[in-house]
Amino acid sequence: MAFMQVDPVLFAKALADETRQEIMRQLCCVWLNVNDLVERLDGRVNQPTVSHHLKKLEEAGLVAVRQEGRYRYYSLNQEFLTVCCGALVTNFAPDYRTNVIPVDAINVGRIDRGFDG
Amino acid sequence: MAFMQVDPVLFAKALADETRQEIMRQLCCVWLNVNDLVERLDGRVNQPTVSHHLKKLEEAGLVAVRQEGRYRYYSLNQEFLTVCCGALVTNFAPDYRTNVIPVDAINVGRIDRGFDG
DNA sequence: CCATTATATCGACAAATATCGATTTGTCAA
DNA sequence: TTGACAAATCGATATTTGTCGATATAATGG
Numbered sequence: 001m002a003f004m005q006v007d008p009v010l011f012a013k014a015l016a017d018e019t020r021q022e023i024m025r026q027l028c029c030v031w032l033n034v035n036d037l038v039e040r041l042d043g044r045v046n047q048p049t050v051s052h053h054l055k056k057l058e059e060a061g062l063v064a065v066r067q068e069g070r071y072r073y074y075s076l077n078q079e080f081l082t083v084c085c086g087a088l089v090t091n092f093a094p095d096y097r098t099n100v101i102p103v104d105a106i107n108v109g110r111i112d113r114g115f116d117g
Numbered sequence: 118m119a120f121m122q123v124d125p126v127l128f129a130k131a132l133a134d135e136t137r138q139e140i141m142r143q144l145c146c147v148w149l150n151v152n153d154l155v156e157r158l159d160g161r162v163n164q165p166t167v168s169h170h171l172k173k174l175e176e177a178g179l180v181a182v183r184q185e186g187r188y189r190y191y192s193l194n195q196e197f198l199t200v201c202c203g204a205l206v207t208n209f210a211p212d213y214r215t216n217v218i219p220v221d222a223i224n225v226g227r228i229d230r231g232f233d234g
Numbered sequence: 235c236c237a238t239t240a241t242a243t244c245g246a247c248a249a250a251t252a253t254c255g256a257t258t259t260g261t262c263a264a
Numbered sequence: 265t266t267g268a269c270a271a272a273t274c275g276a277t278a279t280t281t282g283t284c285g286a287t288a289t290a291a292t293g294g
Contacts, residue, residue: 009133009135009138012129012132012133012134012138013129013133013281015125015126015132016126016132016133017126018126019283021126021129021209024209025209029211029212033241034240034242035240035241045282045284046283048243048244048283048285048286049282049283049284050241051241051242051243052242052243052282052283053282055242069291070239070240070241070290070292071240071241071291072240072241072242076209078210078211079210079213081205081209081210085203085205085206085210085217088132088202089198089199092138092141092142092195092198093145093193093195093198093199093202094145094195095146095196096195096198096199099218100216100218101217101218134251134252136252150271152269152270152271162252162253162254163253163254163255164270164272165253165256165271165272165273165274167271168273169251169252169253169272169273170252171271172272186261186262186270187260187271188261188271189270189272
């Protein structure tokens with residue numbers, strides 16, 4: 001995993017929308033392309049809106065992207081999300097910072113599932 | 118600590134502003150009244166704006182409030198913030214959920230510092 | 235090539251929100 | 265009770281942001 005800087009405001013803004021959180025739930029543990037997502041959101045929003053949200057999530061470092069022919073697959077970056085949450089606790093809840101195990105401490109030997117889990 | 122429900126969207130929206138995060142930093146580990154905060158923000162915003170942000174933070178459960186005469190003291194609720202971060206990881210990063218120790222598991226015997234730390 | 239499909243981008247619009255000055259509400263001290 | 269101060273609320277404004285339809289870009293298959 002490439003080094004990624006945590007920006008607490010950017011992170012929070014990325015999460016601060018119901019639709020985006022729904023997209024994140026859908027992208028958790030799986031790779032989906034844009035139309036997959038549009039279908040799963042079942043008429044609530046349409047394609048340009050999904051693309052818009054994916055861009056925001058990508059800018060925040062919260063999704064990984066993989067181009068496969070004319071399809072673009074997205075998946076939630078769970079590790080970075082965990083790092084961001086840890087940074088929030090470190091920044092804003094120092095009394096509790098010891099309750100979060102830093103990600104890099106548990107990364108050793110981690111299995112990377114890659115495409116399609 | 119009273120039971121408090123986590124709403125991931127409300128939590129993220131509360132954090133999704135630079136000024137609010139600055140206020141949260143100032144309220145970390147100390148109790149400040151509104152004018153204290155206005156002074157510490159050093160001209161960036163003025164009193165009604167600070168009150169507005171405090172209201173948002175209160176609605177999200179992120180600050181504790183204590184009326185003391187005509188002063189109103191606020192302090193960051195570190196525990197709830199930690200719980201919210203844990204909920205985010207549980208929701209969106211299940212592969213990493215074991216890396217966060219649930220707050221209720223470490224609350225036993227915790228020292229409550231109370232007013233003025 | 236061309237028609238088709240997938241996705242990003244653009245322009246417009248509406249809703250949400252951050253900010254401020256002015257005012258109101260609430261509390262105290264003399 | 266009154267004058268002063270602390271903080272919330274109100275109304276207005278500007279900015280940001282979510283959404284959409286239309287279009288552009290890009291890749292594919294025939």
